[in-house]
Amino acid sequence: MHFIFVLLECSFPVGAILDPIDFLALQSIRKSLDDLPGSNYFASWDFTADPCNFAGVHCDRDRVIALNLGDPRAGSPGLTGRIDPAIGKLSALTEFTIVPGRIIGSLPQTLSQLKNLRFLAVGRNFISGDIPAALGKLRGLQTLDLSFNQFYGSIPWSIGTLPSLLNVILCHNKLSGSVPPFVSQKLTRLDLKHNDLSGSISPLGLPPSLQYLSLSRNRLTGPVDRLLTRLDRLSFLDLSMNHFTGCIPGKLFTFPLTNLQLQRNQFSGPVEPIDQVSIPTVDLSFNRFSGWISPLFSTVQHLYLNNNRFTGEVPGSLVDQLLSASMQILYLQHNYLTGMEIIPVAAIPVSSSLCLQYNCMVLHVRTPCPLKAGKQKTRPAEQCIRWKV
Secondary structure, three states: OHHHHHHHHHHOOOOOOOOHHHHHHHHHHHHOEEEOOOOOHHHHOOOOOOHHHOOOEEEEOOEEEEEEEOOOOOOOOOEEEEOOHHHHHOOOOOEEEEOOOEEEOOOOHHHHHOOOOOEEEOOOOOOEEOOOHHHHHOOOOOEEEOOOOEEEEEOOHHHHOOOOOOEEEOOOOEEEEOOOOOOOOOOOEEEOOOOEEEEOOOOOOOOOOOOEEEOOOOEEEEEOHHHHHHOOOOOEEEOOOOEEEEOOOHHHHHOOOOEEEOOOOEEEEOOOOOOOOOOOEEEOOOOEEEEEOOHHHHHOOEEEOOOOEEEEEEOHHHHHHHHOOOOOEEEOOOOEEEEEOOOOOOOOOOOOEEEOOOEOOOOOOOOOOOHHHOOOOEOOHHHHHHHOO
16 A cells, blocks of 8 residues: 555646546546547546646545546537446545447446545446445445436335435436436436336325326336325426326326326316416326316317317317417327317418317317327217217
């Protein structure tokens, strides 16, 4: 060990005091990585100088406390190579990030040795393998971003036990298995979309602190009404393209949401907001919702209720908002609606879109519909008999 200290002192200019263990760890990390063509990130990594002056290296006295690998400017090519296990030697590290690039290999188990780590973000690379369960030892971790990689296997339940988590972003991977319960009462963002997750979610499995929840494009099942009732701080909710069932609570429409995406599931039953809906975008399409359409949806700007089992007449308040251009999209195609009060010569504003085809009514207005709505304008009479009043 004495020899190492002498060697480092000879290598550094006067005044350099980086801890020798951190120095050697940075050397190992550098050897396992390279700039992609067009990137000059490592140009400043000259180990005859003070590593605390290297690009992306931040020190507090003689210890590395933050390591941000790669040029953070938008469009920079990023890095290639692997994350060396020596990263675990930087014991004072609180932040570790890698810009988008072509990093391959697995996430080192040694990351679990970084007891002070608060921020871990290595998204948009090609990192694969399991998410190490040992990350559950990072009790102070606040942000975990492993998105847009090639991780597979299940989400370790140990991750859900971390008490200080604020953001968990694991979207666009190949993760399977169930969604673990999360205990952190500080968790505000959970993004698990574009994986292969399955099973149901416990009504108490997610904390009420959540403001952003995206579970889209998985294979999740079961009811979520009891879960959603608790998440009254949500500003963004996307459960689309799963296999969720059951009803949705009317209370959901009172949450401070700006975007509600529930399309392409197996939700059923009536949709009954308890107050005027002030959510700009509501997409309930391609489900099994039934009953009458509530007039409380008249203040929604983009409303997708198509491909369900709604019946009755279209509320006049929705028509009024559409004609005034306050409502920009009203998609009602492929339901069992029986009427809509509108003047035949009424002009739909250019900025608004209305689709009514394939319902149980004669269309008095002709408006362009999406191509995927099909060519049939009205449902066959035999399908509409039971809905006539």
